[in-house]
Amino acid sequence: MKYLTLLGSTGSIGKNVLEIVRMYPDRFAVKTLCAATSVELLAEQILEFSPELACVIDEAHRDRLKALLPPSCATELLFGEGGYKAAASCDGVSMVVSAFVGAAGLVPTLAAIEAGKAVALANKETLVTAGDLVMPLAAEKGVPILPVDSExxxxxxxxxxxxxxxxxxxxxxxxxxxxxxxxxxxxxxxxxxxxxxxxxxxxxxxxxxxxxxxxxxxxxxxxxxxxxxxxxxxxxxxxxxxxxxxxxxxxxxxxxxxxxxxxxxxxxxxxxxxxxxxxxxxxxxxxxxxxxxxxxxxxxxxxxxxxxxxxxxxxxGGTMPTVLNAANEVAVASFLEERIGFLDIPRIIEATMDAHPVVTRPALDHVQEADTWARRKATEFICP
Structure with a gap:
């Protein structure tokens, strides 16, 4: 039996993973489920798969999730970055499916690797933002990184x-x-x-x-x-x-x-x-x-x-891919809110990249600082 942690269980990848678990209940079991804010669907998944742990983005969403579950539910409910890291490194988990959207997947994926868990990687931003950190760590820990993107x-x-x-x-x-x-x-x-x-x-x-x-x-x-x-x-x-x-x-x-x-x-x-x-x-x-x-x-x-x-x-190289990804996330979110036009997306990304002093051979704190800086700078280009 392969026990799974699913980071991003309510997204398109997560829902497809759970379809396969349904097909092969003799091969796979869900140990932990993690989502951001889709607590209604997560509650349904908890009731169906009975995970040991479940985690959402913050305490307010944890409380909303708790209210949707019966008192008899034995799943431990966590929240925030600490909860995601705990889910990714949970004892007994064989594989962590990293399917969060965006840079949010980096820290829990690193926690999974540190804990020696095999990683099925659907969160491309983990390698885009910190590939120079992630792949050497996986090699050091002997952790396989199995790609989930079709390409x-x-x-x-x-x-x-x-x-x-x-x-x-x-x-x-x-x-x-x-x-x-x-x-x-x-x-x-x-x-x-x-x-x-x-x-x-x-x-x-x-x-x-x-x-x-x-x-x-x-x-x-x-x-x-x-x-x-x-x-x-x-x-x-x-x-x-x-x-x-x-x-x-x-x-x-x-x-x-x-x-x-x-x-x-x-x-x-x-x-x-x-x-x-x-x-x-x-x-x-x-x-x-x-x-x-x-x-x-x-x-x-x-x-x-x-x-x-x-x-x-x-x-x-260096921190520039981190900046590219962070600026893109900000620009796409603004386009989805219909605050900017389609061609504004590359304009904002390019302006943010042009303003960035690259840090070569970055450590994790450099990556996180570049991500924060790029989000702030991209927002300035949207709302001058």
């Missing part, structure tokens, strides 16, 4: 059994989002509803906006750099609207290995949860005859400035 899972599978010194480049695929065919001059009029209408994937709002700007792919480039120890210059992004090829690895002999499948996160999640074995999760392979064609094209950096900014942050 990184695909690369992980294509590298399996191969010599990493023979890798020429990693090729991340992107759907292109809802605005792949939109002219640059029309992008200033993009509405929130349009940006949330992703053509292929069903995700949370923040990640959906990141996919529309291609920032999601930029963050994945930085994550792949740390996860697979490959320089950002050897990572390529190609737009693949069908989302069947999840990513590829090119080798020095010109051979390219690709992982293909339906555009459904459960495949990558199941592979991470049960690695190195595969599970039947009721998903059929693609119908290639019906697809007829798979197409690829280069991304338009002039139209999708966020992707270019991510490559620039990767090249700068």
């Amino acid at each position: 990184h899972s695909a690369i992980f599978q294509c590298l399996n059994g191969e010599n990493p010194r023979e890798v020429s480049k990693l090729i991340l695929t992107a759907s292109g989002g809802p605005f792949r065919g939109t002219p640059r001059e029309a992008m200033g009029d993009i509405s929130l509803a349009q940006a949330l209408n992703h053509p292929t994937w069903s995700m949370g709002k923040k990640i959906t906006i990141d996919s529309a700007t291609l920032m999601n792919k930029g963050l994945e480039v930085i994550e792949a750099h740390h996860l697979f120890d490959v320089e950002a210059q050897r990572i390529e992004v190609v737009v693949h609207p069908q989302s069947i090829v999840h990513s590829m690895v090119a080798y020095v002999d010109g051979v390219v290995m690709a992982q293909l499948g339906q555009p459904d996160m459960k495949g990558a999640i199941a592979y991470a949860l049960n690695y190195p074995s595969r599970m039947d999760i009721g998903m059929d392979p693609p119908d290639f005859a019906a697809l007829a064609a798979l197409t690829f094209e280069a991304p338009d950096f002039s139209k999708f400035r966020c992707l270019k900014l991510a490559f620039e942050a990767a090249g700068a």
